[in-house]
Every structure is written in C-alpha cells, then in structure tokens.
Amino acid sequence: MSMFSRSLRRFQAQDTPAENVAPDHTRSSIATVTPRRVAVVRGRVRSATVTPDGPRWLEATIDDGTGELVLIWMGRHSVxxxxxxxxxxxxGLVTRFQGRLAIYNPKYTLLPG
Structure with missing residues (x-):
C-alpha cells in the first residue's frame, strides 16, 4: 500500500470534530453583513454594468430594502x-470595494418574482 493510500485511509477513518464543520449560513439582511464574513443575502438587482476601461468585469448592485451590496464577476461581461x-x-465572502460592501464571484440563485 502506498504512503498516499495509507494517509487517505487514515484521514477517512477520523471523526470530524464539530469545530471543523462549516457553519450553516443563514440569510441575513444587507444592513447586518460585515466584511471578512461569509454572508447569504437576497435582493433585487438595481443596476448591472460592465467596466469600460481596463480589466473587464460585470458589476451588479442588489438592494434588499435595508442596504445595497455590490456583486463583482471578474473577467465576465455578462452573467x-x-x-x-x-x-x-x-x-460569498463580503469585502469592501471602493467603500461599498461587495462580494466577488458570488454563488447565486435566480429567484422568481
């Protein structure tokens, strides 16, 4: 048995401590999210634009009634x-972009309505 196989078998046999399990992210309002934390928010797209100069990316702003959050898809001109x-x-991971709350390359779900 190779060293890799032994390591893999040992890893699979270990119990995962509760503190190593990823937290279940519940939906938050934009007003309550903070930078350097993963957040799940729901909102309506207020604007969607492509940067005119330099590296291309799609920038969309969503609003949930409590605040706005910028979504940035690097290297994309449309999503x-x-x-x-x-x-x-x-x-996604909330950060600051030009003084505004932002998430780069967020996971997203399109909703009806």
Missing amino acids: LGVEQGRLMEVE
Whole structure:
C-alpha cells in the first residue's frame, strides 16, 4: 500500500470534530453583513454594468430594502439572468470595494418574482 493510500485511509477513518464543520449560513439582511464574513443575502438587482476601461468585469448592485451590496464577476461581461429588476440570492465572502460592501464571484440563485 502506498504512503498516499495509507494517509487517505487514515484521514477517512477520523471523526470530524464539530469545530471543523462549516457553519450553516443563514440569510441575513444587507444592513447586518460585515466584511471578512461569509454572508447569504437576497435582493433585487438595481443596476448591472460592465467596466469600460481596463480589466473587464460585470458589476451588479442588489438592494434588499435595508442596504445595497455590490456583486463583482471578474473577467465576465455578462452573467445569464443577472439583469436589472431580477430577484436573486447570493452567497460569498463580503469585502469592501471602493467603500461599498461587495462580494466577488458570488454563488447565486435566480429567484422568481
């Protein structure tokens, strides 16, 4: 048995301590999210634009009634379904971009309505 196989078998046999399990992220309002934390928020797209100069990316702003959050997809000029007025739920690491709360390359779900 190779060293890799032994290590893999030993790893698979270990119990995972509760503190190592990823937390279940519950949906938050934009007003309550903070930078350097993973957040799940739901909001409506208020604007979606592509940067005109330099590296291309799609920038969309969502609003949930409590605040706004910028979503940035690096290297993309469009993301199917992300358009003004669309309701969506996003998840990702919150950061600051030009003084505004932002998530880069978020996981997202397009919602009806």
